[in-house]
Amino acid sequence: MSGIFGALNLSDTDRSYINTIGQGVVYDAAKSLLDQYNASLNAAMSALVERQTSDFKLRYKLPGGGRLQRRGGRAESGAVKATGKWDIALPLEDFGNQLAGDDVAIAYMTIDEFDRHLDTVFIQDRNTVRQEILKAIFNNTERTFVDEINGSLLVEPLANGDAVLFPPVSGSESEATDDHYLESGYAASSITDTNNPVATIVDELEEHFGGGTQGGSALVVFINKAQRAKIEALTGFSKIEQRFVTLDSQDIADRGVPNVPGKIIGYVSGAWISVWDWIPANYMVGIHLEAPAPLLMRVDPTETGLDQGLVLVAEDLEYPFRKSHYRHRFGVGVGNRLNGVVMELGTGGTYSIPSGFA
Numbered sequence: 001m002s003g004i005f006g007a008l009n010l011s012d013t014d015r016s017y018i019n020t021i022g023q024g025v026v027y028d029a030a031k032s033l034l035d036q037y038n039a040s041l042n043a044a045m046s047a048l049v050e051r052q053t054s055d056f057k058l059r060y061k062l063p064g065g066g067r068l069q070r071r072g073g074r075a076e077s078g079a080v081k082a083t084g085k086w087d088i089a090l091p092l093e094d095f096g097n098q099l100a101g102d103d104v105a106i107a108y109m110t111i112d113e114f115d116r117h118l119d120t121v122f123i124q125d126r127n128t129v130r131q132e133i134l135k136a137i138f139n140n141t142e143r144t145f146v147d148e149i150n151g152s153l154l155v156e157p158l159a160n161g162d163a164v165l166f167p168p169v170s171g172s173e174s175e176a177t178d179d180h181y182l183e184s185g186y187a188a189s190s191i192t193d194t195n196n197p198v199a200t201i202v203d204e205l206e207e208h209f210g211g212g213t214q215g216g217s218a219l220v221v222f223i224n225k226a227q228r229a230k231i232e233a234l235t236g237f238s239k240i241e242q243r244f245v246t247l248d249s250q251d252i253a254d255r256g257v258p259n260v261p262g263k264i265i266g267y268v269s270g271a272w273i274s275v276w277d278w279i280p281a282n283y284m285v286g287i288h289l290e291a292p293a294p295l296l297m298r299v300d301p302t303e304t305g306l307d308q309g310l311v312l313v314a315e316d317l318e319y320p321f322r323k324s325h326y327r328h329r330f331g332v333g334v335g336n337r338l339n340g341v342v343m344e345l346g347t348g349g350t351y352s353i354p355s356g357f358a
Contacts, residue, residue, distance in 0.1 A: 091331030
């Protein structure tokens with residue numbers, strides 16, 4: 001339930017009509033619930049979305065590499081520039097829903113009916129945000145977004161083998177291109193200790209961001225439940241049961257189970273494993289939790305006066321539910337192109353975007 005009964009100090013068994021309580025009162029209570037919902041949604045996204053920004057285009061920067069120059073006598077060092085930067089752009093789109101009705105329809109609308117409507121809006125918004133997040137991660141092609149104010153913007157994916165030179169990986173001092181969209185070369189049914197996709201994903205992330213804390217990496221790999229049995233069968237898999245943290249190995253007891261989407265089921269090959277049903281079958285996604293998250297979310301600048309997050313916009317403040325709009329203006333794009341590895345479990349030769357995310 002949305003919580004509207006509690007916000008109005010009503011029992012959920014009360015048969016109360018919106019007009020009896022007052023549309024303005026219900027409207028204010030709904031706005032308060034929307035604020036709580038937005039805060040909760042932002043917390044849930046934090047593992048994948050680094051921050052919100054009003055910038056439509058920016059230069060993303062990470063530290064570079066190399067060594068200091070050898071100096072002789074009083075000779076000055078040559079001027080250098082920090083590497084590890086690339087240009088990105090972010091979309092901004094308008095999503096919404098509407099509650100509308102004549103005076104009779106609204107007069108007969110009960111709080112219980114409004115509660116179901118509000119729940120539906122929350123579900124639709126979560127589904128939309130999740131879809132845009134996953135689309136930004138799974139789509140490995142640069143795409144053009146036509147911004148109404150700023151023109152055509154190039155929205156980048158994770159590192160995809162293009163010409164961008166990224167900071168040196170561990171064991172190297174030279175900037176190089178990279179590709180974080182991988183194909184395993186074997187089917188999901190062939191996952192074994194030899195064909196271990198988790199180890200491959202961990203290696204790809206650790207070469208950029210290191211091994212994290214002592215005793216293990218702060219990495220998580222998201223999988224579909226179709227791959228759960230095969231991952232749990234890997235040697236060294238330490239399982240977490242149900243609601244209670246009962247660990248097979250004290251080795252992971254002090255690391256702290258991360259708060260990420262899905263359900264953490266255990267730890268293996270240097271990464272936490274989260275079963276997240278929204279990950280397509282035969283795909284896996286890994287991120288490093290101690291590096292900047294892969295995505296940025298674009299929102300409207302504060303000075304425009306447009307509210308951020310899911311908001312309820314009324315066209316009539318005295319009777320707001322005659323015609324009111326729920327609106328969420330946002331756009332998701334990749335910022336940290338290195339913090340994310342997507343693996344397709346297959347033998348087609350190259351990575352394929354899963355259906356519904358192109």
